[in-house]
Amino acid sequence: MGVLTVxxxxxxxxxxxxxCELQLSSNNITTASxxxxxxxxxxLTQDFEMQDELNDLSELRVNLSEISLSIFDTLGNGSTLFSxxxxxxxxxxxxxxxxxxxxxxxxxxxxxxxxxxxxxxKVTFKAQPALKYDVEVTDYENTNLPDYVSNEDFVxxxxxxxxxxxxQGSNPTVKIKGHFFTHDIDDIxxxxxxxxxxxxxxxxxxxxxxxxxxxxxxxxxxxEGAIIGSMLGYSFYVRRNFAGTxxxxxxxxxxxxxxSFGVEFNKRSIRNFNTSFFIQDxxxxxxxxxxxxxxxxxxxxxxxxxxxxxxxxxxxNTIEYSSGWQLQNGGTSVLTTSNxxxxxxxxxxxxxxxxxxxxxxxVKFEIFGIDTxxxxxxxxxxxxxxxxxxGKKVRPSYIEYDLENDIIKGEGYIIx
Amino acid sequence: xxxxTDIVIITEAGGTETLTIQNYAESDELExxxxxxxEAIDGTLRSNFRDFRRRIGVTYxxxxxxxDYRRICNNIATDLLNGAEYIYIGIDSDNVIRVVLDDGxxxxxxxxxxxGLFVPKINFKAYELGLDITLDFEDWRFINxxxxxxxxxxxxxxxxxxxxxxxxxxx
Numbered sequence: 215m216g217v218l219t220v221x222x223x224x225x226x227x228x229x230x231x232x233x234c235e236l237q238l239s240s241n242n243i244t245t246a247s248x249x250x251x252x253x254x255x256x257x258l259t260q261d262f263e264m265q266d267e268l269n270d271l272s273e274l275r276v277n278l279s280e281i282s283l284s285i286f287d288t289l290g291n292g293s294t295l296f297s298x299x300x301x302x303x304x305x306x307x308x309x310x311x312x313x314x315x316x317x318x319x320x321x322x323x324x325x326x327x328x329x330x331x332x333x334x335x336k337v338t339f340k341a342q343p344a345l346k347y348d349v350e351v352t353d354y355e356n357t358n359l360p361d362y363v364s365n366e367d368f369v370x371x372x373x374x375x376x377x378x379x380x381x382q383g384s385n386p387t388v389k390i391k392g393h394f395f396t397h398d399i400d401d402i403x404x405x406x407x408x409x410x411x412x413x414x415x416x417x418x419x420x421x422x423x424x425x426x427x428x429x430x431x432x433x434x435x436x437x438e439g440a441i442i443g444s445m446l447g448y449s450f451y452v453r454r455n456f457a458g459t460x461x462x463x464x465x466x467x468x469x470x471x472x473x474s475f476g477v478e479f480n481k482r483s484i485r486n487f488n489t490s491f492f493i494q495d496x497x498x499x500x501x502x503x504x505x506x507x508x509x510x511x512x513x514x515x516x517x518x519x520x521x522x523x524x525x526x527x528x529x530x531n532t533i534e535y536s537s538g539w540q541l542q543n544g545g546t547s548v549l550t551t552s553n554x555x556x557x558x559x560x561x562x563x564x565x566x567x568x569x570x571x572x573x574x575x576x577v578k579f580e581i582f583g584i585d586t587x588x589x590x591x592x593x594x595x596x597x598x599x600x601x602x603x604x605g606k607k608v609r610p611s612y613i614e615y616d617l618e619n620d621i622i623k624g625e626g627y628i629i630x
Numbered sequence: 631x632x633x634x635t636d637i638v639i640i641t642e643a644g645g646t647e648t649l650t651i652q653n654y655a656e657s658d659e660l661e662x663x664x665x666x667x668x669e670a671i672d673g674t675l676r677s678n679f680r681d682f683r684r685r686i687g688v689t690y691x692x693x694x695x696x697x698d699y700r701r702i703c704n705n706i707a708t709d710l711l712n713g714a715e716y717i718y719i720g721i722d723s724d725n726v727i728r729v730v731l732d733d734g735x736x737x738x739x740x741x742x743x744x745x746g747l748f749v750p751k752i753n754f755k756a757y758e759l760g761l762d763i764t765l766d767f768e769d770w771r772f773i774n775x776x777x778x779x780x781x782x783x784x785x786x787x788x789x790x791x792x793x794x795x796x797x798x799x800x801x
Contacts, residue, residue: 228663228678288713469672582668582676599671619664
C-alpha cells in the first residue's frame with residue numbers, strides 16, 4: 215500500500231504555531247511526499263451535548279471531536295489533491311495529524327467526507343478521531359497499562375481509562391477529573407498500612423485490548439455522566455458536574471476575555487427520569503453480585519418524554535490484602551449501594567444540567583484566544599459581566615476552537 | 631544612475647523583461663488577522679495586527695510601448711494561469727520582490743483634445759508579508775544626472791549647481 219504524505223510545514227499564527235500533515239493510504243497511490251497550503255485555518259470542534267436518537271433521550275451516544283479542513287487543490291508537486299483522493303477506494307483512510315503549538319491530535323477521514331469546489335480551487339473535508347472508524351489502534355497494548363507485577367494482574371479502573379486516553383493521539387496529556395475511583399497502581403502494588411483497604415479493580419484479562427478498554431471507558435462515561443474527548447493534545451475524561459477547585463479544573467473568564475456572550479432559555483418536557491446504574495463484582499468463582507441503584511424520579515407529571523438510562527459495568531472485582539493483593543473470594547463487595555447512589559446522584563446532576571433541567575438557561579460565548587480555555591475545563595465567570603452569569607460555573611456542551619480567528623466559540627450549561 | 635523609467639518584470643513565460651513606465655508607486659499597508667481589532671464586551675480591544683504587505687502600482691499617463699506592455703501582460707497571465715504562485719518585479723534585476731496581480735488593473739483608451747491616449751495601469755500585491763525595502767532611490771525631481779554624490783541631497787544644493795536643476799526651473 216502506498217502512502218502519500220502531504221504537509222503544510224510549520225505555520226506561525228496569532229496563537230502560536232500550527233502544522234498539519236495528511237497521509238493518504240491506498241493501493242492506488244504511490245508512496246511520495248509533497249506540500250500543501252490551507253485556504254484558511256481549521257476549526258476544531260466537539261459537541262458534548264447529550265444526543266438523542268429519534269428523539270429518545272434514553273439512547274445516548276458519545277460524540278467525538280472533529281476537524282474541518284480546507285486545502286488548495288494544487289499540491290507542491292504540481293498534482294492535485296482531489297485526483298489523489300479520487301483514486302482512493304471508499305475503504306481507504308486519510309490520516310490527519312494536527313499540531314497546535316505542542317499539542318498533537320490525530321483524526322481519520324475517508325473519501326466520502328471530501329468535497330471539491332472548482333471555482334475556489336479547494337478541497338474541504340472533515341475528520342474525526344479513529345474511534346469512529348474502527349481503525350485498528352496499534353499503540354494500545356498491555357504495555358500501556360501500568361506496570362503490574364506478574365502475579366498481580368490487577369488494573370485500577372482509573373488506570374484503564376488512562377490507558378485508553380493515552381491511546382488517543384500521540385502522547386496526549388491525559389486529564390481524568392471527577393472519576394469515582396481514585397486509587398491507582400501505587401495503591402494496589404505496595405504493602406498497605408494496617409488495616410488494609412479493599413479496592414475495586416479489573417483483572418487484566420478484561421482490559422487487555424483496546425476494544426475492551428473502550429467499552430469500559432464509555433460505560434463509565436455513561437454511569438458517571440462524564441464527557442470524553444481528545445483535542446489540542448489533551449485526552450480527557452471529565453464528569454459533567456465536576457466543579458473542582460484546582461487551578462487546572464477551571465478557567466476564570468472576565469469581561470475582557472469575552473467577545474460576546476448570550477443566554478438561551480430551555481425547556482424540556484420530561485416526565486420521568488429513571489436510571490439504573492450497576493457495577494458487577496465477581497466475588498468468588500461463579501458468584502457475581504450487582505451493586506447499584508434504581509433511581510426513579512418524576513420531574514413533571516405532565517411531561518411528554520421519559521428518560522430511562524440503564525447500564526451495568528461487568529467483570530470488576532474486589533481485591534483484598536493478605537500476604538499480597540488477591541481477589542476477594544466471597545463476602546461482600548467493597549463497593550456499596552451508597553457508593554452507587556453517589557455515582558448515580560452525580561450522573562443525574564450532570565445530565566440534568568446538560569439537558570437544562572436543573573437550570574432554565576444555557577450560555578453561548580465567544581472567548582478571545584484559543585489557549586484561554588482548555589477543552590476539559592469549566593468556565594468560572596468573573597463578577598463584572600452580567601448578572602445572569604456573574605460567578606457562575608459553566609461546563610461547555612459545545613466547543614469550537616476557531617484557529618483562523620483565534621477565538622473559542624461555545625455553549626455551556628450551569629453546573630454551579 | 632538614470633531616472634526611474636524602466637521596471638524589470640520576471641516571468642517563467644517571458645524571462646526578464648523591461649517595461650517602460652511613467653509612474654511607479656509602492657505602499658506598505660497593514661495586514662490584520664481578520665478585522666483590525668476585536669472588542670471585548672467591556673470595551674477593551676484586542677489588536678489583530680499581523681504584519682505589513684507591500685502594494686505596487688505601475689501607471690502611465692501615456693503608454694508609448696504598447697507592444698511591450700501587451701507582451702508582458704500576457705506573460706504574467708500565462709504564469710499565473712499555469713499555476714505559478716508569483717512573478718517578480720523590481721527596478722532592476724537585482725532588486726525584485728515576489729508579487730501577484732492585485733485588483734485595479736486597467737487598460738484605458740481615451741481621447742483628449744482629439745489625441746488618442748493608451749493609459750494602462752497594473753497593480754501588484756506582495757506575495758509575502760513583511761517590510762523589505764530594497765529600492766534604493768533618491769529624489770530626482772531637483773537633481774540632474776551630473777550632480778556629484780554630496781550634492782544630491784536637495785537640502786544642501788550649492789548655488790553653483792542650481793542652474794542645472796532640471797525640473798520646475800526656468801533659467
